[in-house]
Amino acid sequence: MSKSVSVYLHIPFCRRKCNYCDFYSSPTCLGEVSSYANALCNQIRSSQAKGETVHTVYFGGGTPSLLSEKDFSLIVAALNETFDLSSCAEFTVECNPESVSPSLARTWLEQGVNRISMGVQTFSDAHLRSLGRLHTKARAEQAYRELRSVGFDNISLDLMAALPQQTVPELTDDLQRMIALSPEHLSVYLLKIEPGSVFGLKAVPEADEDLQRSMYLLTHDVLTRAGYEHYEISNFAKPGFRAKHNGVYWAGGEYLAFGAGAFGFYRGVRYHVPADTTAFCNKNGLLRPIVDEIVDAEESRREAVFLGLRLSEGIDRSLLPEGKKSFVETLCQHGYATLTDRRFALTAEGFLISDYVIRELLSVR
Numbered sequence: 001m002s003k004s005v006s007v008y009l010h011i012p013f014c015r016r017k018c019n020y021c022d023f024y025s026s027p028t029c030l031g032e033v034s035s036y037a038n039a040l041c042n043q044i045r046s047s048q049a050k051g052e053t054v055h056t057v058y059f060g061g062g063t064p065s066l067l068s069e070k071d072f073s074l075i076v077a078a079l080n081e082t083f084d085l086s087s088c089a090e091f092t093v094e095c096n097p098e099s100v101s102p103s104l105a106r107t108w109l110e111q112g113v114n115r116i117s118m119g120v121q122t123f124s125d126a127h128l129r130s131l132g133r134l135h136t137k138a139r140a141e142q143a144y145r146e147l148r149s150v151g152f153d154n155i156s157l158d159l160m161a162a163l164p165q166q167t168v169p170e171l172t173d174d175l176q177r178m179i180a181l182s183p184e185h186l187s188v189y190l191l192k193i194e195p196g197s198v199f200g201l202k203a204v205p206e207a208d209e210d211l212q213r214s215m216y217l218l219t220h221d222v223l224t225r226a227g228y229e230h231y232e233i234s235n236f237a238k239p240g241f242r243a244k245h246n247g248v249y250w251a252g253g254e255y256l257a258f259g260a261g262a263f264g265f266y267r268g269v270r271y272h273v274p275a276d277t278t279a280f281c282n283k284n285g286l287l288r289p290i291v292d293e294i295v296d297a298e299e300s301r302r303e304a305v306f307l308g309l310r311l312s313e314g315i316d317r318s319l320l321p322e323g324k325k326s327f328v329e330t331l332c333q334h335g336y337a338t339l340t341d342r343r344f345a346l347t348a349e350g351f352l353i354s355d356y357v358i359r360e361l362l363s364v365r
Ligand code: SF4
Pocket: 013, 014, 016, 017, 018, 021, 022, 023, 025, 061, 062, 063, 096, 119
């Protein structure tokens, strides 16, 4: 099999910071977005990985839909000049409903984008306001229709559950509305209160554990009954539509990082580009990347365990440590995991305690 890499590009701008978010992003100023796009092009063209064949491309953020059509096209031109994208299997752009337009969507399509990931989060206008989102339910549905009418046939929507004061019937309504739109892929996240977010600073409490658990299992039941595979802790797909780019992360594959705050893994090194947009623009994209970790054989085994257990296929049973047989048996007896001749995998109940399971399994050398 010929080797290829994936490409992640970070667009760290948002019109306004959402109340639950602690990602690296700064408020937009259009001039700044353009000079950032130029710096990104320069960083791409100066890549040490020049000439590599690219398997997937992912524009994440932040809000990549804030890039103008011209800037987006310039970045894709830089990618095409530097890498071989002729066999690129998936090219995703993340977007927010308020910044999608038919014209921008057409540009994406013309530039080779074949998958859209849109942050809907909820269809309740009251919850959208409380989250600090800029769109409404009506705008989210309209943006979805615009993407479809332009020709996108692979759309992923993000939904959040366990929102402040959210009830189970409200979540059920969100799930039904999602299913009615019939996206190919859904990512559903339980809201975690991050200390650096507005919610964190205001000490907004997280939904209690029982409610989180029942919302997670409800999501699993409703979406799997509607024909979606629950193939990863937070991800659901119609058959044939699993996320290929994220699949590279979960399989320990290589991906290059472009843009301030982007993370990469290439030739055994995990690294990131410093999360400083101003410095990134001032240095025309040539910020020295920071090495986070050199991945040796032992670390690679640990990664195979904790990344593999995120997936419904789980891990090869040979990766299970000898000393953990009775722990594994107990998990299986209580419905948290399954063990076959070849594989060990978590169930939906098991996904809820995956952090604990992984910690236990990796605590043995
Ligand atoms: S959640 Fe997304 S859109 Fe909202 S501030 Fe964070 S990165 Fe920006």
